Amino acid sequence: MLTEDDYLLLSGIQHFSFCRRQWALIHIEQAWSENLRTVEGKLMHERAHDPFFTEKRGDTIIAREMPVFSNTLGVSGQCDVVEFHSDKNGVTLHGRTGLWLPCPIEYKRGSPKVSDADRLQLCAQAICLEEMLLCSAIKTAYLYYGETHRREAVDLTAELRETVRSCFAEMRGYFERRYTPRVKPTKSCNACSLKDICLPKMPKNSGVREYINGVIGESE
Numbered sequence: 369m370l371t372e373d374d375y376l377l378l379s380g381i382q383h384f385s386f387c388r389r390q391w392a393l394i395h396i397e398q399a400w401s402e403n404l405r406t407v408e409g410k411l412m413h414e415r416a417h418d419p420f421f422t423e424k425r426g427d428t429i430i431a432r433e434m435p436v437f438s439n440t441l442g443v444s445g446q447c448d449v450v451e452f453h454s455d456k457n458g459v460t461l462h463g464r465t466g467l468w469l470p471c472p473i474e475y476k477r478g479s480p481k482v483s484d485a486d487r488l489q490l491c492a493q494a495i496c497l498e499e500m501l502l503c504s505a506i507k508t509a510y511l512y513y514g515e516t517h518r519r520e521a522v523d524l525t526a527e528l529r530e531t532v533r534s535c536f537a538e539m540r541g542y543f544e545r546r547y548t549p550r551v552k553p554t555k556s557c558n559a560c561s562l563k564d565i566c567l568p569k570m571p572k573n574s575g576v577r578e579y580i581n582g583v584i585g586e587s588e
């Protein structure tokens with residue numbers, strides 16, 4: 369049985385989908401990530417007594433920086449924004465009349481990615497909300513990108529949900545074994561913020577190709 373202290377950080381699914389090793393370097397090996405988990409845990413407790421900020425605009429209630437968790441996924445995190453829309457299939461909310469259906473919206477500074485990283489994070493947030501509020505399945509959620517100033521609708525399909533579940537199950541397995549996957553160099557490495565930590569053994573006078581040839585085969 370998991371306790372809150374055992375929960376993984378929800379946002380880690382972005383790192384994990386980018387590179388499993390990057391996720392492990394941040395969430396298993398780095399001391400600061402433990403601190404981050406502790407701080408976030410404390411914030412969750414504080415916020416339980418200090419409700420997150422909400423406002424109402426017409427038929428929509430807007431909650432910002434809403435803490436979320438899922439015991440089935442074993443994760444906790446935060447939604448940038450959750451819009452609650454008046455809907456007959458919704459749920460009751462404390463202090464509000466009517467029925468409300470939640471819809472998470474995640475804000476990103478950059479532009480839409482080719483990978484599913486942002487969609488997986490958003491889908492995980494929706495699964496948390498469904499579990500916390502005992503509401504019916506959320507069909508659509510949104511990613512807002514700062515560079516395009518646009519909302520992108522994301523269908524929360526059965527396939528996306530299954531990918532979220534299998535990612536967290538794999539992360540849980542690595543986390544409990546304190547296992548960091550070995551280097552699997554890909555073109556993603558060029559854009560990786562941890563490449564200096566991940567590839568410390570790269571000889572000064574050899575190129576990436578030689579290094580990659582040297583480590584290929586080490587992987588699982």
Ligand code: SF4
Nearest residue numbers: 387390557560563566
């Ligand atoms: S440098 Fe490459 S293998 Fe290492 S963590 Fe980054 S993406 Fe993963």
